Amino acid sequence: MNIVIAVGLAICANGVELRPGAVEVVSGKEPCGAVDFAAQEMSEFLGKAFGAAVPVVEAPTGSRVPVILGSNDWSRAAGIDTAALDRDEFVIKAVDGKVFVAGRDVAGSRQSLKFARERATLFGVYELLYRYAGVRMYFPGELGTIVPKAASITVPDGEIRVKPSYTIRRYGPKDGTVPKELLASAGAKTEFDFKHLNKLRQRLGTLSIPCCHGQLRSRFYKRFHETHPEYFIMGKDGKRHPTEALTRPLYKKEHMCHTSAIWDEIYEDAKAYLTGQPPEVRKIPSADGKSYVKGPGSEGKYYDVMPHDGLGQCWCKSCQARMDHTKKQYATELLWSNTVSVARRLKEAGVKGYITQMAYHPYADVPEIEIPDNVMVMVAQKGPWARPTPERDANIKAWAKKTGGKVWLWTYPDKIFERSCPDIPQMSPHAWGNYFKSVSDYIFGGFGESESDRWIYNHLNYYVFSRVCWDVNVDVDAVLDEYYSLMFGKAAPKIKAIFESLEEKWVGKMMHNVRFTDLGPETEIPGWYDVWARIYSPEALAEYARLFDEAAASVAPGSLEARRIALFRSEFLDPLAARAKDAHDSFNVEKSLARRAAYGDAEPAFLDDPASGIDKWKRHPKSGVEISRSPEKGPASSAPVVISVSAKGALAWRPVKLRAGAKYRFSYFMKLDGLEAGRYSGFNCYLKCGDKDVKFKRGDARYAGTTGWIYLETEYETPEDMKRGTGMIFCRFPSDKGKVFLDGLRIDEIADPRTGGK
Numbered sequence: 001m002n003i004v005i006a007v008g009l010a011i012c013a014n015g016v017e018l019r020p021g022a023v024e025v026v027s028g029k030e031p032c033g034a035v036d037f038a039a040q041e042m043s044e045f046l047g048k049a050f051g052a053a054v055p056v057v058e059a060p061t062g063s064r065v066p067v068i069l070g071s072n073d074w075s076r077a078a079g080i081d082t083a084a085l086d087r088d089e090f091v092i093k094a095v096d097g098k099v100f101v102a103g104r105d106v107a108g109s110r111q112s113l114k115f116a117r118e119r120a121t122l123f124g125v126y127e128l129l130y131r132y133a134g135v136r137m138y139f140p141g142e143l144g145t146i147v148p149k150a151a152s153i154t155v156p157d158g159e160i161r162v163k164p165s166y167t168i169r170r171y172g173p174k175d176g177t178v179p180k181e182l183l184a185s186a187g188a189k190t191e192f193d194f195k196h197l198n199k200l201r202q203r204l205g206t207l208s209i210p211c212c213h214g215q216l217r218s219r220f221y222k223r224f225h226e227t228h229p230e231y232f233i234m235g236k237d238g239k240r241h242p243t244e245a246l247t248r249p250l251y252k253k254e255h256m257c258h259t260s261a262i263w264d265e266i267y268e269d270a271k272a273y274l275t276g277q278p279p280e281v282r283k284i285p286s287a288d289g290k291s292y293v294k295g296p297g298s299e300g301k302y303y304d305v306m307p308h309d310g311l312g313q314c315w316c317k318s319c320q321a322r323m324d325h326t327k328k329q330y331a332t333e334l335l336w337s338n339t340v341s342v343a344r345r346l347k348e349a350g351v352k353g354y355i356t357q358m359a360y361h362p363y364a365d366v367p368e369i370e371i372p373d374n375v376m377v378m379v380a381q382k383g384p385w386a387r388p389t390p391e392r393d394a395n396i397k398a399w400a401k402k403t404g405g406k407v408w409l410w411t412y413p414d415k416i417f418e419r420s421c422p423d424i425p426q427m428s429p430h431a432w433g434n435y436f437k438s439v440s441d442y443i444f445g446g447f448g449e450s451e452s453d454r455w456i457y458n459h460l461n462y463y464v465f466s467r468v469c470w471d472v473n474v475d476v477d478a479v480l481d482e483y484y485s486l487m488f489g490k491a492a493p494k495i496k497a498i499f500e501s502l503e504e505k506w507v508g509k510m511m512h513n514v515r516f517t518d519l520g521p522e523t524e525i526p527g528w529y530d531v532w533a534r535i536y537s538p539e540a541l542a543e544y545a546r547l548f549d550e551a552a553a554s555v556a557p558g559s560l561e562a563r564r565i566a567l568f569r570s571e572f573l574d575p576l577a578a579r580a581k582d583a584h585d586s587f588n589v590e591k592s593l594a595r596r597a598a599y600g601d602a603e604p605a606f607l608d609d610p611a612s613g614i615d616k617w618k619r620h621p622k623s624g625v626e627i628s629r630s631p632e633k634g635p636a637s638s639a640p641v642v643i644s645v646s647a648k649g650a651l652a653w654r655p656v657k658l659r660a661g662a663k664y665r666f667s668y669f670m671k672l673d674g675l676e677a678g679r680y681s682g683f684n685c686y687l688k689c690g691d692k693d694v695k696f697k698r699g700d701a702r703y704a705g706t707t708g709w710i711y712l713e714t715e716y717e718t719p720e721d722m723k724r725g726t727g728m729i730f731c732r733f734p735s736d737k738g739k740v741f742l743d744g745l746r747i748d749e750i751a752d753p754r755t756g757g758k
Contacts, residue, residue, distance in 0.1 A: 220265075
């Protein structure tokens, strides 16, 4: 946070005192949705602090101390010129018995704040409440907001100007469900309302520079697939593939040939947008039929030329000649030379504005070509969960040096792909805070792509992030200690111990496993067995339960602290414990055998017979697979199947006879020995029936490493059109090293609930 104290107005012991019944909030007569909301928030929080209503008026009455908000005749008379302030900067000034809070705001009707962009006066209101009234806004509602009772609040005489350390301050968007209790506590009708209010109170950025796969949003397929198929990628088959991205996920669709004249079209699109021409001039059928590729608050200054996600590779001779496949970032020189060409042409044409491009795989490296000053670079990085090493931030520093200024970041503290791990809290406030502090010399902000299954897992990550974005010198440990003390009182040490343990497990054990490949270090999520037997073990969960019990016992029943502890237990521990119990039960051979026995003695449709050898098991002759029988007894038979792999792309399968349109239960025991995981996957044994793959639907299942016996079971229906009544038990391996033991493979036809029988 940058704070300037005006010369001659130094803060001293004297100030303007705000007292119950003797203060009013002045919103002004000029319509401004941002100021209106700021007045509402100031009135509400002062009212809670004083235990008495604080009126909002359009002009000072002369009978109460006024807190005057926004740019108006009174603030201008007090010497406040908001036009001279930077974006998101504000002034708090106490003088002559009045308090002024003002910054740059979007003018206009008294509309919902979600349509307003600049709202610096609101940021100033929150600063005043934080600095002088001790208010803390961890999340909306009484369970997440601290408002100390006060007989009076003093704003010291003088003027301070405050602006954030980072201009870009964003996170989200798909960050999970909000507990109903929090919605009710905040008076929020929808999750959007709750999350939006939280973002306002955390003072997130008002500028969103567009830089996210802009080429997709230029609707090239609709515009050119008939007239210019040569603009689209060529496949290995030598044919052009002008495909449209109609659904998400969007990768592998609507990719361009980057040595074609499509970049001439991109230049013309950028020129038209940056010179204020309507989209119909370029015949761009945008999503709403009205606009170009832009972001909220971008104000016509920035044009996103970033390719579509995944960068579908073009196999034309020209593109292949420009790609260096000896490097992981093989398209660096090709993509950045195109970006620079557009930027230079705009300069030559006298067009003002910026081209935006992300340093993103496979064009993330700094190119040899010089980058002109009308190119703004966003750098994609793993972000807060990356292991802090000297190499971690090298690319950020290199890009800042290359551009001669600061860049901004897209980071990935998210629970998607291999990190989905439902019901495991992604608590990481230290990691978020210290990461964005550590790179402050090289960036002007960042975005945390923070997908989650439960919003509350991120609540403290978000709070610390917002504090660092406003002041990169803030002490993260002190911020967190204050949070625990204010939110939980005497229970603070217990909740702190839980949350710090959850962070240590998530960041230190779940996210910091690194393996070194030919392409460099890659994060490897622990195998499912390690996650539940060793990280979130029964002993660890028992310790969390003990700490929650002691926390609850240390505070008054029914108090806010008690309600917070109960809420956090239900959100952080209960789902984790339920998920763990399911896993731990599958590791218990006796329980698993009893589960099987409870199904009865019906003749199975298939049962692996150790006496039959391995003759019916198949493998690709070049797949590096060896299949045998183990001499050691397994949980369900005398000789489990052993599959050893020694090459990538290993596959093994066994045909089974099944009926079409029937319902089955597939179950088996599995044990792994030194099986390396792939980047996004682990071992999977599943059923293939015609064109249908029946996989185990465990969202957190990643089978790798060395494990004890694990019992797996699923139910499925075979397709009605399955040919020849056959299926396959299919085994797919993630890497080229390790062994898998399979025992008691069994398929049972089960009663159809629709008919009551087989």
